[in-house]
Amino acid sequence: MSAAEPVVTEASERSPVAGPAPLRRRLSTRLLRSELRLIAGRRRNQMGLLVLAAVPVLIAVAVRISSPREGRGPDFLSSITSNGLFVPLAALSVELGLFLPLAIAMLAGDSVAGEANLGTLRYLLTVPVGRTRLLVTKYASLVIGAVWGVAVVVVAGAVAGIALFGTGPMPTLSGSEISFGAAVWRVVLVSLYIAAGLAALGAVGLFISTLTEQPLAATVALMIFTILSWIADSVPQISWLHPWLLVDQWMAFGDLLRDPPFWDNVAQGLRVDLGYAVVFGLLAWARFAGKDITS
Amino acid sequence: MSFFIDHPRARWTLPLAALGVIGATALTVNQTANADSGLPPRTAAQLLADVRSANVSSLSGTVVQTSDLGLPEIPGLSMSGRPGSASSSMTSLISGTHTWRVWLDGPTRQRLALIGSNGESDVIHNGSDVWLWSSADKSAVHHTLSTDQVRAGSAGKGLPSGLAGGLPSGVPSTLPSGAPRTPDEAAAAALALMGQDTTVTTSGAASVAGRSAYELILTPKDKATLVGSVRIAIDSQVHVPLRVQVYSTKRTNPAFEVGFTAVDFAKPDARQFSFTPPAGTTVTQSDHLLAGKGGTSANAPTPSAPTTGQGAPKVVGSGWSTVVVAPFAVPTAPKGSGGSAADSTAQLNGILKALPTTSGAWGSGHVLEGSLFSVVLTNDGRVALGAVPTSQLFSALAAK
Incomplete structure (x- = not known):
């Protein structure tokens, strides 16, 4: 960060939302841009994106070269042949279980724990940027990373699907058909919904990342959190807990493919996402703002 | 915000407060069922x-x-x-x-x-x-x-x-x-x-x-x-x-x-x-809705469906504690039917095996006791069902 970095007052840093409008305009995006450059430049992240993009391509090619047969695969798989847009949906439902949370876990592990491990965190804190602002920037980059990852899956899937199966009206789960344009819109909604869930997971990851200086520990811990949530969600004996689990409504994105869309579960999912983001975001702030940066 | 600088530990109250607000909101949403809406009383x-x-x-x-x-x-x-x-x-x-x-x-x-x-x-x-x-x-x-x-x-x-x-x-x-x-x-x-x-x-x-x-x-x-x-x-x-x-x-x-x-x-x-089957749909024309029902739901595991010629169900008791005793046979998979019927028959037999067994003056059989109703499937081919504890079913079965 150079000396040209605008210095904002302590008060506006702590509550950027409440700050007066002229002051907010002075908030530079340089910190965020540099963070995003770092994320995009890491070789492991690029490889991760490649893996994310490979899955829909693999699905599309496999369905194309095999004869249609009976039997249940992942959701939406059987519908792919009728419309290429089902490729991203099938890919999302497959990757939501492990790959997409893993991508977030990698980013979250790097965000604070990774910098602490490399020793760059204390240099980052010597620039005239408050810790709160640094943390908000870190979280914003995680949210962008979530959207990014989902977008890679969807775009790769849509390109592969449309190339191999073409466009056409999309059959909804309710048995009606919607036009291709409306179908694209539905897929965008699905992507945003999934990205929101991953962004909430990113808040959990950010908090874990402030607890340790080992990026791998943070990544593994977040994956354990995710997988434990999936396991808890599949145990019917603790159904009272299910509405409180982050992953509980993640698969509800299929409700957006009904006609008309069924919003109840999606709204519940977004409420849970918001709750997790707020609570774990504040936890991360409480931890990070008072943390001793020793390395 | 200098408060948090002077009292770093006080920062932890914010996430706790957020958690409290979320919990309280969830509770209030569930509690609105008891809200008095000022309706005039009705008998x-x-x-x-x-x-x-x-x-x-x-x-x-x-x-x-x-x-x-x-x-x-x-x-x-x-x-x-x-x-x-x-x-x-x-x-x-x-x-x-x-x-x-x-x-x-x-x-x-x-x-x-x-x-x-x-x-x-x-x-x-x-x-x-x-x-x-x-x-x-x-x-x-x-x-x-x-x-x-x-x-x-x-x-x-x-x-x-x-x-x-x-x-x-x-x-x-x-x-x-x-x-x-x-x-x-x-x-x-x-x-x-x-x-x-x-x-x-x-x-x-x-x-x-x-x-x-x-x-x-x-x-x-x-x-x-x-x-x-x-x-x-x-x-x-x-x-x-x-x-x-x-x-x-x-x-x-x-x-x-x-x-x-x-x-x-x-x-x-x-x-x-309005419904138009989307492209790629298998459409079956059915002449008789009820016949179609018989055809498809034969696959469903419905043990209570009495086979003809085994006698009519008998009703014991009245009102809320009515017990129905009916003849019952474990369905066998119809010949030439699809795999799903055989599957559900196997599944039903699996359920039967998993149920606890008991015996008494009425004979012996499998017992299923739920919070609202109980079922007894006897080994001599009867089923008793009612919104009563199993003891009532046993006496109904013993009464013959």
Whole structure:
């Protein structure tokens, strides 16, 4: 960060939302841009994106070269042949279980724990940027990373699907058909919904990342959190807990493919996402703002 | 904000406060059911009359049914580990939550959509057309009603009877056949049970699906039954039952609940009732809806379906503690039928094996005891069923 970095007052840093409008305009995006450059430049992240993009391509090619047969695969798989847009949906439902949370876990592990491990965190804190602002920037980059990852899956899937199966009206789960344009819109909604869930997971990851200086520990811990949530969600004996689990409504994105869309579960999912983001975001702030940066 | 600089530990109060706000909000949302909406008091008789005179021809809404029947978990049956996987209709009958959407527009146009995870089964009735759609196997069954049937359908308020059983056997047809599909039907069934055996009272107003409602409480006078009470919430304006809850004597939460979570009494969009099978759908033309029902639901594991020529069911007791004793045979897979029938027969035998066995003066057999009802399947081919503890079933079986 150079000396040209605008210095904002302590008060506006702590509550950027409440700050007066002229002051907010002075908030530079340089910190965020540099963070995003770092994320995009890491070789492991690029490889991760490649893996994310490979899955829909693999699905599309496999369905194309095999004869249609009976039997249940992942959701939406059987519908792919009728419309290429089902490729991203099938890919999302497959990757939501492990790959997409893993991508977030990698980013979250790097965000604070990774910098602490490399020793760059204390240099980052010597620039005239408050810790709160640094943390908000870190979280914003995680949210962008979530959207990014989902977008890679969807775009790769849509390109592969449309190339191999073409466009056409999309059959909804309710048995009606919607036009291709409306179908694209539905897929965008699905992507945003999934990205929101991953962004909430990113808040959990950010908090874990402030607890340790080992990026791998943070990544593994977040994956354990995710997988434990999936396991808890599949145990019917603790159904009272299910509405409180982050992953509980993640698969509800299929409700957006009904006609008309069924919003109840999606709204519940977004409420849970918001709750997790707020609570774990504040936890991360409480931890990070008072943390001793020793390395 | 210098407060947090002076008191770093105080920062931790913020996430805790956020957690508290979320918890409090969740509690308040659940508690609104008890909110007093200032409705003028109405007696139980007035409410019953209201319900009978209710005339709602069009509505659209979402119905959620939850059941906690307290039946044992049966290994090998619950395949619902992964979201989106097929859950068998038997498992889903026993426990869990089911959601369906209804659209009604007069007697000739109805639609029912069962919401499964990433799947949907629809029944669409539009004039003389009845469509059954299942997204899981992308199949549709088309049936054309004769004019007589159209008229007969007009007499009933809800969907033509027999449709529930006629749903394609494909998942997610999670709705147990014979279960009430709308709160309206459930209330009618409960009201039919009433008589001298039941105390009927009203309680303070409830709030269901954002609408204020009166609540009618039916309490069995008979202490032998497992049914603690039945609560029916009736809309204060259009007098349609919005929710039915059945409480067991064994637990505090409702053992069975069906109710609207959203309801709108405006005329639904005509688009909801038009159905054209999407490309790639397997369409079956069915001449006889009921015959079609017999054909498809033979696959369903319905042990209570008595085989002809084995005698009629016998009724022991009366009112809430009625016990039905019927002949029963484990169905064998019909020859030449698809794999699903054999599967469900094997599944049923698996369930039978998993059930605890017991014996007494009445013989011996398998026992299933839930929070609302009990079933005894004897080894000599009888089944006894009732909303009573198993001891009552044993005496009914012993009475022969």
